[in-house]
Amino acid sequence: MEGGRNYRFTTTFHSFCALLIFFSLNFRYSHSEKEFAVGVILDTGSWNGRMVNSCIMIAASDFYNINGHYQTRIVTQIIDSKGDPLKALEAVQDLLKKNVGALFLGPEMSLDGTLLALLSEKAKVPMFSLGGSLTSSDEYPYFFQLSHSEALQSKATAALVESFQWKTVNFICEDSEFKSGVLSHLFEYFQEKSIQIGHISALSSMISDDGIRAQLNKLMSMQTKIFVVHMSPSLASRLFLSVKSLGMMSEGYAWILTDKTRNFINSEELMQQMEGALALKPYVPPSIKLQNLTLRWRKEFQDEGPFMNVKELSPSCVWAYDAIWVLAGAVEGAYTKQYPKLAEEHSSESKKILMKELVKTRLKGISGDFQIVNWTVSLLKAFEIVNVIREGERRVGFWEKGVGITSEIMHSSLSSNDLKVIIWPGGSITAPRVAWPRGKKxxxxxxxxxxxxxxxxxxxxxxxxxxxxxxxxxxxxxxxxxxxxxxxxxxxxxxxxxxxxxxxxxxxxxxxxxxxxxxxxxxxxxxxxxxxxxxxxxxxxxxxGVGTITKVKENKDMWIFTKPVGADLCLITAVFFILTAIVIWFIEKPFNKEFQGSLYQQIGTIFLSTLFLSSRQKLSSNLSRFVMFIWVILVLILTSSYTATLASLLTVQQIGLASRGANVGYQTDSFVERAIASNLNFMDYSLRPYSSAEEYADALSKGSKNGGVDGIIDEMPYIKAFLSKYSPDYAMVDSASTTNGFSFAFRKGSPLVPEISRAIAKLREEGTLDTLEKKWYNKPSSLVNQELPPKPQVLKVDSFGGLFVIGGVSLGLALFARIFYIIRSKLNIYNYMFQTLASGNLAIMLRHMISSSELKETTHV
Structure with missing residues (x-):
């Protein structure tokens, strides 16, 4: 009985478990997860398109294997663009009409980022782009650029070119890229580093192979052998086949590829055609996650054909993998927490909620810290610099944001700014330099x-x-x-x-x-x-600049000594002289016998004491000496100013060409005529053309009144040459920086321009230019000796107003002090007399009055 009971219990328990499993499975499979449609537009015919597609599938599988309890599922709809931009754009519009929840655009998409951003903004659908570049993402919050920005890549490219001290490069791009303005960043950073773009070849995607070779033949004839290439993979593959066949992958050439060009080339045949080129490659930090993903990808997709014969995942693949994880997490968060009908309805409210979840989602992904800051996905901070060799690619260094070119990604004391050994085209390990083609003059x-x-x-x-x-x-x-x-x-x-x-x-x-x-x-x-x-x-x-030369004329004006001083200054100085003499006389007369006597004697003493410094020893009062000191300072300043002005008038033979309507000469067939008329305000009828230094001298010797000219205006080198022959009789009296000097001219974009410019700067620093001038200009110092200062101004009261104010105040103070002392002395005498009368001592008062005149004689200041 007990065994039967055990049997029945066991049977019942097993039946219960089976029933429980049945209902559990039935519940699981009867429960339908909410699907969220994601459109994916790729070129499945390219190896990178297939790689990204496979990584998206692996990412979704990995996410839901870990999060199997989630109630939402991302379902991808793959559209093959076949590498046609128009077809890709049509697919974008069709998927947006079908109300997909999000869009992924492949790396080979060459559509303008702004156009894609406008479409995503209008539909309010998140769009993740692995290709299209956007200048500013703040205006388009629904557009997420997963790839690197063009500005960052341009900065790295300019730094790479600069590291080899190349000052001129040729640029080869696709005409769609050139016209879209994507390359503006590259030109901007090149200009910052003083790198010239010698020639730009913008090739159409429809150009024939013969057309490509014609463009390459034109580039071969130029001196610059440094090329930067930025174009689509299909055009790049055709370009480098022609480059190889024309021998442009040989020693002396250098090719730098942007990531757009390098990222699509994986064929061993193409690698051989491009051997020796340098390329920029977005850097993804190595990690165990990346290694495991690569191994899984190679295992699961090794039978996909020759396109899968690669050694590592592309950065686009890694970014797409992380983006799927972020999107899947945001979709689940929006569905379960805020909007359960997210997968069924695509209202504006549900789209806003999804965007909020996307922005706040954080992920420690394979590519690093994946997060959206200010509507921008910031994933890339460095580029690898790889050298294309026959076997594939070899890393030779890095460009790191904020650091620049470095041999190691972690900029430590052990790292250097030098790249590793590079194998250039032709097998050379020496960087190509600008050199003149052999056999060409x-x-x-x-x-x-x-x-x-x-x-x-x-x-x-x-x-x-x-x-x-x-x-x-x-x-x-x-x-x-x-x-x-x-x-x-x-x-x-x-x-x-x-x-x-x-x-x-x-x-x-x-x-x-x-x-x-x-x-x-x-x-x-x-x-x-x-x-x-x-x-x-x-x-x-x-x-x-230009200068003006004129003939030195002897000045025979017998009254020239009166010209430095204006009439107002003469009058004020005379008045001040008289006032000073009167003040000194007033101070000195009571106790200085030299200032007493007859009227004529006093007048003579007054003016002589002021005119001659020797009279200063006869002054007895300190007030008089103070007034004389101020007067001497004023006279010395006026005298020195007068002497300097008179000396200038005697040495500078200045002419007033424009004001007197004089004729002016210039060099025949020279643009100086235009500069004279536009900048120096001379009328056409006063200009006279001459063709040689001898004609200059003859015209100047005649002067305007005799059919010649009063001045010659020409560029400074010609002025120097003229004065080296005729310096004793002629002088340069004026100059103006209205011309830019002599220079050597070359073809547009010639790499010799910066090279020769640096050489000229070196010649100037070493003094070679001065030596050559002395060789060809017999008297180079004549220009300096004969160059004269501007015409001196007449001395007027305005220039010395402060000096006369100081002198006048000094005279007033001295006069006031003397008068004050006299008044005080008189008051003291009167007080004494009143005291004497009050005491009744008349005899003492009379005796004081008798000697009062003597008291005046002995009273000094």
């Missing part, structure tokens, strides 16, 4: 001049059948070339016609550079704004 245009040949002239060598350039400009140019770290062979080509005469103006000569007939122009070429539109100038190697 620099064609230099030379103007034909008949005057001022000390600057530039031509000499034909019959034996070698070559043209030589002589003069100051040619010497500076050749000295600058010698300062370069490489040799540049040059060929001088005169700008003359069949008769050996000049073919045109200097502007015509410079335009030949734009027409690619010359590589450069050397001569007395002035930098102007309109010329800089079609050529690039180096820094000037001469003084800037």
């Amino acid at each position: 620099l064609s230099v245009g030379i103007p034909k001049k008949n005057s001022f040949t000390e600057f530039i002239s031509l000499e034909y060598d019959i034996h070698s059948n070559t043209t030589r350039a002589l003069g100051f400009c040619a010497d500076v140019f050749e000295a600058a070339l010698e300062a370069l770290q490489y040799e540049v062979p040059i060929e001088y080509i005169p700008f003359v016609d069949a008769n050996g005469e000049s073919k045109g103006t200097y502007t015509d000569l410079l335009y030949q550079i734009y027409l690619e007939k010359y590589d450069a122009v050397v001569g007395d070429v002035t930098i102007t704004n309109n010329r800089s539109h079609f050529v690039d100038f180096t820094i000037p190697y001469t003084d800037i």
